[in-house]
Amino acid sequence: MLGGACALSVLVALSSCTPATILPGEMLPIAVESDVITDLGGNPTLSPGLTFLGGIELSSSEPLFGAFSSIRFRDEQSFLGVFDTGYWIEGRILRDGDGRLAGLDAVRLAPLLDASGRESPSKFLVDAESLALNGDRAFVGFEQRHRVVAYAPLVDLGKALPSAPLAFPFDLDILHSNGGFESLVIAPKGSPVEGALVAITEKSFDENGNIYAAIVGGPLAGEFRVRPRDDFDITDAAFLPDGDLLLLERRFSIATGVGMRLRRVEGTSILPGAVVDGDVLFEANYRSQIDNMEGLDVIPEPDGSVRLIVVSDDNHSILQRTLMLEFRLAPQN
Template sequence: MKSKRGGLRQTLFAAIALLSGVASAAAGSAGSSAVEPVEVSARPIAEFHISHADKQFGPLEFVGGLEMTSPTRDFGALSAFRFLKAGSDFIGVADTGFWFFGTVVRDADNRPSGIQNFRMQQMVNEAGRAIDEKWEVDAEGLAVKDGVATVGFERDHHVAQFKIDPADMKASFKQLDFLVPARELRQNRGFETVTHANANGQHEGGLVVVSEKSLDKAGNIYAAIIEGPHKGVFTVKRNGDFDITDGAFLPDGDLLLLERSFSMARGVKMRLRRIYGESVEKGAVADGPVLLEADMGYQIDNMEGLDVWTRNDGALMVSLISDDNHSILQRNLYLEFILHQD
């Protein structure tokens, strides 16, 4: 039986479809593009399964999480993030056209306990002016490598690169060819996954992009390898009514995808799916098994961002964040798991 809290949250989620678009469009203020320090309060989450003490969910072991709140108007709509320092300093993008930076703080048992030094900066154009039109800066996907952030944008579909400077992010210095025909990309279903393949794998560290829900005639999801020796378009097999919201490559070359499903009747669901690395190739239909599926009986929300990193003790970690759409009915969550490989 679901907890009363889970049932209440499911009822509240039924209103999101009506409110989230309006709330997101209203967020983000015109004017300065200066870096803005943001006060973030974080309530630790000890149980992933609400009112249950179990920690193991298939190959994933729940470590801990945070529910983040802030009085700052621009805080929220967190779409994607990547760690700049494993498990600590991070960079991210909000779909309202903001960069964000911060640090995950840990307790004596190495569980997340808070967020420090959180900052936000509005994205700017070539003239250094803040971009206020959401359709121009609907940032959804993010990859980082060698001091460069690569961002996938929806609505005005493009993939752009930026030099990482937490003190002063500038305009994009390069636009990338994402290979998928633009006519095949749905307005609000573009590239939510932007990630680098493994440096020693077949794609030699090249960028891979996966759309949220831009479907081919067979009902599979458009994706592409846009860098490296084997560039080309491929698709990911759509499994049920789940859409893809982020992804990152695992050390063995498999691609871990974060997926989301929503309906007015049952609320939101989250899923992690492991795509076989050898199926990520030009012309292929990539597929793989589901590792975890969770509904509103669990501590989830609109899960949008994912990163994979290695802890000091060698544990392979998976971190997730949610996008609250600037809605009072939703939450900004950070969740952390160990992915056991045996």
């Protein structure tokens, strides 16, 4: 699929629109440009304690860049993510003198390899939609051909290989072809399901209209459900330091355009057999500086607050953008 940077200009030579070749076992350094966003715009709904800090619009002359599906931070600056076109992305965020997002640095790409160490020739096999980090392993969730596998070692992403698919408490054939595991998170210390992998689908519904989810591993492994609201789809999730779970949700229709929402689920409610719901912390529509928001992660601050970073999937379309937005969530009283 051609990247937006190529499609935008007929003056660029055809050869410059050809994605770079990444040699087996290597990673591709790329340059990423950033335009700063200072005003969210529109009239979004923000709950008390939630503040928009700023953001950046990202672009690159490398056609492989784009299609961000999930992002996880290894520390306050370094991140790892996946594209739904079957690529890893790693890099560092840059901040200005006031601590606001200013750009990306040290960005590198690598294909998600199969068990034989080969790059897949088919997007159907590498439609990566979710990511969770656990030590030197990365769990990646794929849809269309639904599965979750663990990649290692993360110290050398160009050579990271997948495990066999993880076992789930329900048959993955029941999942919607384009509505599989959009969220993977490791339950934090103190959670009833501490250390387990929590997997939530985007829009795969049971007979009661609730969304399939699972707890994989640990003594309380099993399935649970998430109650959907207002035609929003779940696109990612992240645990807060207090154990509550944040859901990133997206809605799109021709009539209403794109929407984004954050919902907070009580961590203690995530148990086998439960149907969980949560309060809306944030909601915005097309009038705000949002797009197809698909990735979310949390960076704890020393004062007890957290920074929430969300990224968008541009689908390699000239009509969409790759955005990285940042919010601050104050600690609850």
